[in-house]
Amino acid sequence: MPLRQQRLRADAPELTAALAAIRADLGADEAFPPAVEAEAARAAQRPLEGVDRTDVPFVTIDPAGSTDLDQALAIEADGDGHVVRYAIADVPAFVEPGGAVDAEARRRGQTLYAPDARVPLHPTVLSEDAASLLPGVERQALVWTFVLDAAGAVRDTSLERARIRSREQLSYPEAQARIDAGDAQLGMLCTVGERRIVLEAAREGASLDAPDEEVVHDEHGWRIERRAPLPVEQWNAQISLMTGMEAARMQLAAGEGVLRTMPRPSKGAIRDFRRATEALGVPWAEGEHYGAFLRRLDRAEPTTVAILAAARRLFRGADYLVLDGGTPGADAVVQAAIGAPYAHATAPLRRFVDRIVLAHCEAIANGRDVPAWAREAAQGVPEAMRSSGSRASQLERESLRAVAAWILEPRIGDELDALVVERRDDEAVVQLVDPPVEARVVTAAEPATRIRVRVRAASVADGTIALDEV
Numbered sequence: 001m002p003l004r005q006q007r008l009r010a011d012a013p014e015l016t017a018a019l020a021a022i023r024a025d026l027g028a029d030e031a032f033p034p035a036v037e038a039e040a041a042r043a044a045q046r047p048l049e050g051v052d053r054t055d056v057p058f059v060t061i062d063p064a065g066s067t068d069l070d071q072a073l074a075i076e077a078d079g080d081g082h083v084v085r086y087a088i089a090d091v092p093a094f095v096e097p098g099g100a101v102d103a104e105a106r107r108r109g110q111t112l113y114a115p116d117a118r119v120p121l122h123p124t125v126l127s128e129d130a131a132s133l134l135p136g137v138e139r140q141a142l143v144w145t146f147v148l149d150a151a152g153a154v155r156d157t158s159l160e161r162a163r164i165r166s167r168e169q170l171s172y173p174e175a176q177a178r179i180d181a182g183d184a185q186l187g188m189l190c191t192v193g194e195r196r197i198v199l200e201a202a203r204e205g206a207s208l209d210a211p212d213e214e215v216v217h218d219e220h221g222w223r224i225e226r227r228a229p230l231p232v233e234q235w236n237a238q239i240s241l242m243t244g245m246e247a248a249r250m251q252l253a254a255g256e257g258v259l260r261t262m263p264r265p266s267k268g269a270i271r272d273f274r275r276a277t278e279a280l281g282v283p284w285a286e287g288e289h290y291g292a293f294l295r296r297l298d299r300a301e302p303t304t305v306a307i308l309a310a311a312r313r314l315f316r317g318a319d320y321l322v323l324d325g326g327t328p329g330a331d332a333v334v335q336a337a338i339g340a341p342y343a344h345a346t347a348p349l350r351r352f353v354d355r356i357v358l359a360h361c362e363a364i365a366n367g368r369d370v371p372a373w374a375r376e377a378a379q380g381v382p383e384a385m386r387s388s389g390s391r392a393s394q395l396e397r398e399s400l401r402a403v404a405a406w407i408l409e410p411r412i413g414d415e416l417d418a419l420v421v422e423r424r425d426d427e428a429v430v431q432l433v434d435p436p437v438e439a440r441v442v443t444a445a446e447p448a449t450r451i452r453v454r455v456r457a458a459s460v461a462d463g464t465i466a467l468d469e470v
Contacts, residue, residue, distance in 0.1 A: 014460050018402040019116050022463075026395055028112050028119045032104060039100045040123035044130035048140045049093065050161035056143075057167050057185070058087055060133055061236050064171035067128040068111075068120070068349045072141065072166045073239060075188040080150035082192050086243055087141035087164050089131050091122070091348035092359045097373035101126075106380065109388020111350040114399050120350075127349045135169040142358055144243055152195025157246045159365035176232040186232075193235025196242060197295075203339035206291030208315065209234065209299070210308050228299035240346045241338060247345035247361050251323055252333065256370055257360040258353055258381050259321045260344050264336040265290070265314040275448030276310035280419060290314060291339075305436040306419045310448070313422075320353065320382040352388070353381050401463030404437035408458040408465055415470055420449045430467070441467040 023029075032040075058072035072087040095101050105121055112119040120127050133139050141164045147156040170178070179186045200207075209229055244260070251257025265273075270290065277284040277293070280303045284293045294311060297304045315337055321328065335342035345361060348354040359374035418430035420443065427440045430453065445451050457466040 012406070015402060015406045016116060018460050018463065019114055019399055022395065022398045022402065023112075023114060023117065023119065026391055026398075028114075028391065028395060030117065030119050032123050033100070035100045036104045037123050037125070039096065040094075040125050043094045043096070043101065044125045046094070048138060048163050050090075050140055050163050053085075053087075053141075053143055053162040054138060054165040056085055056164060058085070058133075058164055059168045059170055059175075059186075060135065060166050061170050061172060061175045061232065064173070066169075067124075067132060067134075069133040069166075069169065070347045070349045071240065072133045072164065073189065073236070075185070075192060077188065078147065081148045081152075081155070082188060084144075084146040084148060084192060084239060084242075086144040086146070086239055086346075087133060087162070087166075088144070088243075088346055088354075088358065089133055089349050090140040090142050090161060090358075091126075091131055091355045092142075092362070092374075093140055093161070094126055094131050095122075095355065097371075097377070105352050105355075106377075106384050109352050109384045110392060112388075112392050112395055114395060115403055121352065122349060131349060133164070133166050135166045138163055138165050140164075142362055144246070146242065146246065148192065148195075152192055152199055154242065154246060157250070157365075159362055161362065172230050172233050172236075175236075176230045179232060189232065189235050189239075193231075193238045196238035197234065200238070200241070200339065201292060201295070204289050204291055205339035206289075206294055206314070206337050207237075208294065208308050208311060210305070241342070243346050244342045244344060245338065245340050247343040247357055248333070248335075248341035250361050250364050251343060251357070252341060254360075254364045254370070255323055255325045255327075256375065256378070257323045257364075258343060258357055258378050259323065259333055260318065260335055260342050260353075261321050261333060262315065262318040262336045262338075263331070264334070265316075269313050269316075272447050273310055273314055276419065276421070277307060279448045279450045280306055282307060291337075303433065306431045306433050309431040309436070309438070310419065310421055320385055322378050322382065351385075353385050356381055398463060400437065401465070402460055404435070404439065405458040405463055405465055406460045407435050407437065408455050409460065412455050412458060415452050415454050418451050418453045418467075420445045420447050420451060422447055437465075439465045439467050441469055443469045445469075 056074045058074045060069045060072045070089050074085040076083050108121050111121045141162055143160055143162045145158045146154050149155050175186055179190055248259050274284050333341045343357050344351055344354045345357045348358055356374055356377050360370050363370045417433040420428045421431050422429040426442055428443050430441050431438050441453050452470040453467040454470050456468050
């Protein structure tokens with residue numbers, strides 16, 4: 001299971017050096033060329049445009065310490081339903097098509113995350129300042145307005161360029177505490193989020209919703225500490241999913257844009273996942289959709305981590321589809337994990353594709369032709385995002401190996417529980433139950449089999465782990 005946004009202590013120099021070497025080998029450089037920084041600095045000084053929506057009480061809800069704030073939220077009651085306003089950083093307004101920032105963003109594709117560093121998509125003068133929806137300052141945004149009925153379904157959607165002022169920047173724990181204390185404004189996020197979760201279940205959507213994991217150190221030594229997602233994180237995610245679904249609907253109606261797609265899992269993948277759940281002692285009932293099964297798992301249970309790792313095989317084949325006037329079939333446009341067509345449209349500070357989708361949607365929503373630059377840029381989105389996705393996966397995979405070796409070094413000789421996830425010739429990929437890391441071992445065991453392994457060796461420098469079946 002990937003380790004995200006971990007805290008690394010200063011007394012782990014060997015691991016810090018190994019992680020830095022991985023980034024260097026991948027060309028994941030945090031620094032931008034001078035021409036890119038200069039153009040971004042000029043763009044940051046541009047006057048703000050759009051209708052005045054500074055009276056709307058937007059707030060942002062993000063992980064603690066975030067500075068690249070893509071989204072701000074405001075909800076109000078509307079009879080039995082709600083009006084949801086979702087402001088997205090207006091990155092298209094800050095990036096000159098064909099300019100230095102644009103070219104560098106296409107090359108990078110997305111912000112890369114390592115356990116101890118972040119390699120941003122855009123220079124920080126934009127991503128953490130002028131384009132970021134920071135509290136207490138006027139910012140330019142693309143504001144979605146959704147009118148929802150009593151069941152949480154969208155009855156009407158609009159999108160406009162506007163000037164906003166976020167009232168407050170909340171972390172997830174702060175927002176959850178406010179909701180638990182009866183905050184009326186944030187309480188509506190709970191209501192809307194729960195309604196959208198019911199709709200997600202009805203369309204057979206699914207989410208891994210994996211626990212956050214941090215590397216911590218105390219008097220007992222190094223360990224991986226899991227944190228189950230707070231309810232507010234799921235509710236907030238539902239607003240983002242709703243926006244992506246509406247962005248997809250809008251682009252499909254116009255016949256142009258970019259969708260995020262994922263095929264439905266094969267019968268073989270579902271069969272293997274069912275065997276894995278049985279091997280872990282958490283049977284998945286016949287007739288129950290895998291999305292419903294994943295939703296009801298207790299994220300605090302150690303076995304859930306292994307189950308979610310096995311479930312990743314259900315979520316394969318994600319790609320991008322460029323709409324160019326044709327009429328693709330329903331299976332071609334669906335994002336199976338969401339259970340509907342979907343587009344990336346809520347994180348333009350961190351993903352190249354979102355800027356292109358937003359430019360399409362803003363024009364379509366307001367009855368204008370899609371800008372030629374956005375139409376042309378859409379053609380290059382799949383290649384750019386596949387390339388950056390591959391780089392992100394490799395960075396995550398190699399960083400994980402280094403962290404896993406670091407965690408297991410003090411446990412050489414220990415016996416651990418492991419789940420066989422996948423066979424590769426005479427070896428198998430196994431998911432250790434605790435600590436929750438992947439490794440390989442020589443075994444004849446088939447996928448979904450639970451085995452015991454002994455840690456024979458672990459090296460942080462080259463990220464290698466050697467296990468023997470007991």
